[in-house]
Amino acid sequence: MQTQNPFLDEIAKLTTAAMGMAQAASEEARSAFRAQADRAAAELDLIRREEFEALKAEVAALRADIQAMRGQAAAD
The missing domain is CATH 1.20.5 (Single alpha-helices involved in coiled-coils or other helix-helix interfaces)
Incomplete structure (x- = not known):
């Protein structure tokens, strides 16, 4: 008990x-x-990681656009 x-x-x-x-x-x-x-x-x-990744993606897209425009300008 x-x-x-x-x-x-x-x-x-x-x-x-x-x-x-x-x-x-x-x-x-x-x-x-x-x-x-x-x-x-x-x-x-300082910026947060999410903001950095978003900016990084934007820069990569802009670089791709610039390369495409340079390719078009060189072709002309």
């Missing part, structure tokens, strides 16, 4: 509460770090 021990019950409750607080602190630290990194990136005029 199992009995309830109030001391162990309180320890379990405190442990659960401490783990919840630790998780909340971790989330807040992660969010603060991300905000700091975003601020630093903005100050350094």
